Amino acid sequence: MIYVYSFLFAGFVCVLGQTILDNTKLTPGHVTALFVVIGAALDTFSIYDKIVEWAGGGALVPITSFGHLLLHGALEKAHDHGILGLSMGMFDLASTGIIAAMVIAFVLSLIFKPKH
Amino acid sequence: MNKKRYNDLVQKHMPKPGKMYNAMKAFIIGGSIGVLGQLLIDLFTKVLDIPQKEANTYMIIVLIFFASLFTAIGFFDNFVSFARAGIIVPITGFAHAMTSAALEYRKEGLITGVGSNIFKITGSVILYGVVAAYVFGIIRYLLFGG
Numbered sequence: 083m084i085y086v087y088s089f090l091f092a093g094f095v096c097v098l099g100q101t102i103l104d105n106t107k108l109t110p111g112h113v114t115a116l117f118v119v120i121g122a123a124l125d126t127f128s129i130y131d132k133i134v135e136w137a138g139g140g141a142l143v144p145i146t147s148f149g150h151l152l153l154h155g156a157l158e159k160a161h162d163h164g165i166l167g168l169s170m171g172m173f174d175l176a177s178t179g180i181i182a183a184m185v186i187a188f189v190l191s192l193i194f195k196p197k198h
Numbered sequence: 199m200n201k202k203r204y205n206d207l208v209q210k211h212m213p214k215p216g217k218m219y220n221a222m223k224a225f226i227i228g229g230s231i232g233v234l235g236q237l238l239i240d241l242f243t244k245v246l247d248i249p250q251k252e253a254n255t256y257m258i259i260v261l262i263f264f265a266s267l268f269t270a271i272g273f274f275d276n277f278v279s280f281a282r283a284g285i286i287v288p289i290t291g292f293a294h295a296m297t298s299a300a301l302e303y304r305k306e307g308l309i310t311g312v313g314s315n316i317f318k319i320t321g322s323v324i325l326y327g328v329v330a331a332y333v334f335g336i337i338r339y340l341l342f343g344g
Contacts, residue, residue: 085233092232092288093225099283100224104217110286111319114295117287118327126334139236142254143261143288144228145323152331153338160339168335172328179289180324182259183266183296184316190270191300191312 088140095144114145121149151176227284258289265290269297295319
């Protein structure tokens with residue numbers, strides 16, 4: 083059943099993105115930045131946590147989960163260190179994705195040539 | 199009326215490629231990536247016995263790796279312009295944007311090219327993600343104590 087929810091939620095987020103792209107002048111860059119902010123906003127009241135429980139991978143795949151991971155890392159450290167902990171833990175959970183993307187992109191740019 | 203003007207007029211009055219069709223494509227492709235993510239998580243937790251939290255991370259790394267690799271090989275660009283939000287909104291879009299920036303600026307050198315421009319598109323995601331998480335983090339910290 084979690085596969086159905088995964089499909090529905092990830093699909094729903096993408097449809098939202100596509101609707102914004104089709105009906106406004108916003109670029110994909112705007113949409114992804116907006117969705118990260120929405121992900122963090124939804125997590126302020128633990129809504130995104132519930133979505134992750136419910137939709138599993140479907141909730142972790144869209145870029146909204148990036149905002150959710152940033153906020154969670156920050157809050158975990160804030161628990162022990164107060165407001166300063168927000169900055170200490172910000173990248174705790176999200177860094178794996180960013181670093182993977184950076185390192186892979188760099189190595190590939192050494193190996194491959196752009197097609198056009 | 200010359201041919202070019204005629205074509206322009208025809209273009210203007212042709213119905214725009216359906217928004218419903220675009221939304222449908224985004225739904226199916228985005229949803230499939232969500233299912234793929236869940237499949238990978240199940241594979242990692244059940245077959246390889248990796249704890250849930252690490253499995254989530256491995257899943258994201260695997261998706262990023264393949265999205266970057268396909269971008270570098272070259273056939274991902276066409277797929278992105280076909281699928282639009284279905285690819286851009288999932289984490290695959292993040293990897294695609296970063297790899298295509300790295301590849302595009304490679305010819306300008308490693309420092310002034312790749313180094314300065316790798317975050318050209320994805321930088322906004324990280325900046326606004328961090329600022330938003332900071333603001334909402336303070337709100338949640340003050341309201342609920344973390």
